Amino acid sequence: MPPIHKSASTGYQKSADKYQSGRPGYASASLDWVRDKLAIGKQSMVLDLGAGTGKFTERICAICDHVIAVEPVTAMRHTLQQTLPQVEALDGDATHIPLPDESVDAVICAQAFHWFASDEAVNEMARVLRPGGKLGLIWNVRDERTDWVAAITRLITPYEGDAPRYYKGDWKKPFPSPHFTPLELQRFDQTHDGLADDVIINRFxxxxxxxxQSEAVQADIERQLRELVASHKALKGKEHISFPYVTEAYSATRL
Incomplete structure (x- = not known):
């Protein structure tokens, strides 16, 4: 199994609890996308690849009884198992999926594909999909048309280093693929509503x-985030905050 990027293996191992409480769920329209574009129903066999703590896995379980989650980060996989005990959670990654050939009807990567985007991963996903099966790639993207959201992006961007990021677009390099029809995009607006500690502090x-990062650097980032919440006219004094997102969902069919 190839090494996981250090930011993912270290960061997600340390922050699984904050990830679970701070990350947004998915727009209700994403359920329609799962049903209509990915053709998933009760009897479908679905793989959630790079499932994390199960944020999107829970969505899939609402309409499907046969869900397998593959997640290489131990702490995140354990959180998923505690939250969704009905889901088979396996250790594995996108280039070594622990499933037989043509064994699933759909493969979904939620907030994850940019970490492992490669021809090798796309080939492996095609291997486990049945002909005519569906590939779904979905991300919640911060809506930077809101000024304080754009301010958060400016604050955190210097710390990204070489970590793969969705917005950079490098994840698109394996496409078009000889295994799949062209990607189709749908977008949904949504908000993550809650306390600032969850939707801003724990989120980031x-x-x-x-x-x-080191504890000292993390403490400085948290200080800057809290200063923004306390000082921005749209945030200060607010008990609950609505953080705007755009969900971007791509689908393709196994040829």
Whole structure:
């Protein structure tokens, strides 16, 4: 099994609890996307690849009784198992999926594909998919049309280092693929509503490249985030905050 990027292996191992509480769920429209674009129903066999703590796995379970989660980071996989004991959670990664050939009807990567985007991973996903099976790639993306969201991006970007990021677009390099139809994109607006400690502080302190920093650097980042919350006119004094996101969902069919 190839090594996991340090930001993911270290950061997510340390921040699984904050990830679970701080990361947004997915727009209700994503359920329609799962049903309509990925053709998933009760009897489908679905693989959630890079499942993390099960944020999207839970969505899949709402409409499907046969879900397998593959996650290489132990702490995140354990959190998923505690939250969703009905799901078979396996240790593995995108280039070594522990499933037989043509064994699933759909492969979904939620907030994950940018970590392992490669021809090798796409070939492996095609291997486990049945002909006509569906590939789904979905991300929650911060809506930076809101000024304080853009301010958070400016604050955290210097700490990214070489960590793969969705917005950079490098994840698209394996496409078009000879195994799949062209990717189709759908977008949904949503908000993550809750306390500032969850939707801002835990959300960004759980980012892999931040959680992998030294304790001193993490403390400084948290201080800056709290200063923004306390001083920005749209945030200060607010008990609950609505953090705007755009969900971007890509689908393709196994040829």
């Amino acid at each position: 302190m759980s980012a892999s490249f931040i959680a992998a």
